Amino acid sequence: MTATAPTTTPRIGRTRRRARPSRLAAAFWFVVPFVLLLAIWAVTIAVTDTPLRTFPQVNDVVGAIGDMIASGDLARHLGASLARIGIGAAIALVTAIPFGVALGASPMLSAFFSPLLRFSVALAGIAWIPIATLWLGYGNGAVIFIVWNAMFFALTYNALLGVQQIPEQLLRAARSMGTGRIRIFWEVLLPGALPSIVTGLRIGLGYGWRGLVAAEIIATNAGLGYALFLAQSQFDTDVIVASMVIIGILWLLMDRLLLAPLERRTVERWGMKAVS
């Protein structure tokens, strides 16, 4: 039996020489729209002579961010927000994924729960803030609940979909090699559903992030949402926009540093296209 040895075949994802220029180009095209936005913003404010109490100029916002860093406010708000989204997301992951995978494994259960889940995805997160504060009061508990709630349904639903999309033959192959009911969860259902779970995580984190900001505006005295609220009550438009910018940047970082590498190491490496 002959098959050419793979000595000349480069390992996918490891080709440094080719990756570098394309990555640089990608970074460039990532930044361009933001530079353009900044330029339009600066020019518009200057031309229309908009006062600070209506909307800040670019350098006002940069100054506000500088002040927030210097005073330690940024670190305090950032720490509070990241801790809440971290805890909420972690709870959502460990509750939603097993639940969704288990539902997906049973055609009857998934048929029964699918409409409920789609209904709940629409309502998840922000709409629950009144209930959350009624149950848990004003504080970390309510905010974490909202983050969890915002993520839970999207994650569950996508885990369920992911399991349903696993080819029957993979399950049969595993069972014919002696994989029992419990092991099939780890060996086939979970990795097989991963493309869809990653999609769910991306959607869910987006919901969770918005839920976090909204809940912080209402329910706490720290965090980026609270910073927004505080600045609004003091008419500090520069701090408001600074907080908005930071919230946006954080989301981009989360996506780039957490989700994209996760996708690259799993779904892409395995040649399983992400479901969208």
Added chain:
Amino acid sequence: MTAMVIDNLHKRYVDRYTGEEIVAIGDVSFSVHEGEFVSILGPSGCGKTTVLNIVAGFIEKTRGTVTVGGTEVTAPGPDRGVVFQSHALFPWKTVLGNVTFGLRMKGMDKARREQAGRDVLELVGLSGFERKYPHELSGGMQQRLGVARVLVNEPAVMLMDEPFASIDAQTRRKLQQDLTALFELRRPTVFFVTHDIEEAVFLSDRVVVLSGRPSTVRDIVEVPLPRPRNWHAAVESTDFRTTVTRIESLLSGEEAHVGDGS
């Protein structure tokens, strides 16, 4: 010794949407001896895959018995290894991870199963590809891995459902040649499904020829070709040609029969 016995097998499907009943397998009986290569051949839609799926334990029969290694089949189990037409490799596992999967399920320790995995990969010509993922392999290599993944578990019977049907003609010839060599070396018991007459004759010790749906066994044809076999010698031998012709007439007799009935 008999490895597998199929006795008066019958399968009726009920269509999920129309509620219509389809009798796929009318009455099929045959057996496979240990170390024997038996193919089942018949027109498309006659129930070949159905027979294999029942033997594998993937679907239930409506009548009859299937025994493998003396015990009746009720569910999938590691005594029957399946090579799928679609390969059905785990995309999230490396080549080595795929090939050692069954041994890991059996609880074999890592060092021993990886050694066994490397040995069988060498046998199917996949040495050096251990750390690749299935999508990085060509179709032919993927199916080599599909065969290796089953062979390494030394099942009582290997079940193969048109494993080379989706592979280009040239590569298919090579894979058939290599499968024969592998069979002659290791002597596993093989139950092979195909609709390709030449493939069945080249690979098999015996060929079970089915009629159209609802299928019955039209005849079981012994292949008189000596082993080791190779394609060059086979296509030139008269035994190969007469066996192929005999099966062709068995199958075309079926067509005439269908023509009479309509």
